[in-house]
Amino acid sequence: MNVPAAWYLILAAGLFGIGAFGLLTRRSALIMFMCIELMLNAVNLTFVTFSRTLNDISGQAIVFFVMVVAAAEVTVGLGIVVSVFRRRSSTSVDELSEMKG
Amino acid sequence: MIASVFVYSNANVLVFATSALLILAGAIGVISVKNPVHAALCLIMTLFGVAVAFVAQSADFLAAVQIIVYAGAIVVLFLFVIMFLGVDRREHIHFEPLVGQRAFAAVGVAITVGGLIALMARSHWVSGATSVTTKLSKVGGGNVKELGTAVFTTYLFAFEATAALLIIAVVGAVLLARRERPTHGEESA
Numbered sequence: 001m002n003v004p005a006a007w008y009l010i011l012a013a014g015l016f017g018i019g020a021f022g023l024l025t026r027r028s029a030l031i032m033f034m035c036i037e038l039m040l041n042a043v044n045l046t047f048v049t050f051s052r053t054l055n056d057i058s059g060q061a062i063v064f065f066v067m068v069v070a071a072a073e074v075t076v077g078l079g080i081v082v083s084v085f086r087r088r089s090s091t092s093v094d095e096l097s098e099m100k101g
Numbered sequence: 102m103i104a105s106v107f108v109y110s111n112a113n114v115l116v117f118a119t120s121a122l123l124i125l126a127g128a129i130g131v132i133s134v135k136n137p138v139h140a141a142l143c144l145i146m147t148l149f150g151v152a153v154a155f156v157a158q159s160a161d162f163l164a165a166v167q168i169i170v171y172a173g174a175i176v177v178l179f180l181f182v183i184m185f186l187g188v189d190r191r192e193h194i195h196f197e198p199l200v201g202q203r204a205f206a207a208v209g210v211a212i213t214v215g216g217l218i219a220l221m222a223r224s225h226w227v228s229g230a231t232s233v234t235t236k237l238s239k240v241g242g243g244n245v246k247e248l249g250t251a252v253f254t255t256y257l258f259a260f261e262a263t264a265a266l267l268i269i270a271v272v273g274a275v276l277l278a279r280r281e282r283p284t285h286g287e288e289s290a
Contacts, residue, residue, distance in 0.1 A: 003117045006226045008154060010218060011121050015128055015147070017214035022132030024206035030183060034131050034144050037175065041151045044163075052158040053227040057235040057247045060160050061256050064248070067163075067170055068263040072270035074175050078182045079277035085186045086280075 008049040016042035029081050029091045033074060040070050116157045123150025137188060141179045148172050161243040 019038030026032055044063045051059025081091055088095055123146055130143030148171045155164035234255055235247050252260050 002157070003113050004226075006221070007117055007121075008158070009221060009226060011117075011124060011154070013214050013217050015124055017210045018125070018128040018132060020213070021206050021210045022128075024209070025203055026132060028137060028188070030137050030179065030188065031131070031140055034140055034179065037144060037171070038128050038131060038147060041148065041171075045151055045154055048155055048158050048160045048163065050227060051160070052237070054229060054231045054233075055237050056232050057237060057244060057251045058233070058255070060163055060244060060248050061251045063160070063163055064166070064252060065256070065259055065263060067166060068267065071170060071175060072266050074178060075270045075274045076277070078178060079274035082182060082186065082278045085188070091186065091188050 002052075005049050005053040009046060012042045012045040012049070015039075015045070027092050027094050029077075029084070029093050032093065033077050033081075037070065037074070040066060113157065116153065120150045120153040120157065123147065123153065137183045138180065141176055141183065144179070145172050145176050148176070159237065159244060162245045162248055 016039050019035045019042060022035035022038070023032055026035065044066055047059040047063045047066070051057065051063075084096065085091055127143045127145070127147030127150060131140045131147065134140050134143060148167060152164040152167040152172075155161075155167060235251050237244050237247060
């Protein structure tokens with residue numbers, strides 16, 4: 001018998017929390033993207049756990065789509081990081097403050 | 102919950118412990134190491150742990166995609182950008198530009214995660230109708246056939262939309278990362 005779904009859900013909540021903490025505290029845009037990947041993976045793990053528990057394939061299908069969107073997001077995001085780095089020679093998000101009111 | 106460990110088979114508990122260790126150690130590494138290259142390698146560890154958790158819950162296809170797409174493509178893209186920009190210098194991680202930022206972030210995350218777990222623990226962890234669309238295959242079997250059927254019938258429109266999304270992402274990335282050429286090149290031609 002497999003371990004209960006609650007264990008995986010707690011694990012996913014912990015992973016999401018770690019990713020959110022990193023996103024809020026780190027200042028390098030690259031590390032922030034990695035933290036977003038951590039949060040997306042936590043949600044994927046939750047979807048697969050619910051899919052197993054509810055005996056329904058839809059959770060796994062949604063994880064498939066989340067992975068596609070994550071790949072597209074990273075591609076565009078890293079393009080933006082490269083573009084910003086060309087102008088400022090830095091990936092720190094604290095230095096992008098021209099639009100401060 | 103601790104006492105109920107012995108109810109479940111030891112192999113499943115061992116697999117869960119392994120995946121949990123990989124996931125949490127990698128995640129803490131991502132947010133705590135100074136060098137971005139090390140952070141990317143820690144991210145690979147977390148992604149492997151999630152793939153182990155997928156296999157343990159009979160999502161074989163997603164585990165393979167997890168390794169190929171995430172560890173094989175996305176992390177390589179991260180490493181490529183890190184090397185390309187030369188930002189593998191160490192970040193001053195103890196410097197805190199906003200006073201109290203860490204504390205506020207920790208409190209907010211703790212409230213969110215704690216509230217989430219408390220909410221789930223007070224009610225049923227999983228509730229709702231079972232097998233609304235398609236059932237999973239029998240225990241132990243992979244779900245590739247069911248997943249393919251679901252993606253190409255129920256979610257066909259979303260699948261086609263992801264194709265358009267990927268094309269848009271590729272065009273956008275090329276446009277953003279393109280080096281701007283000086284305009285006087287056309288005059289001399």
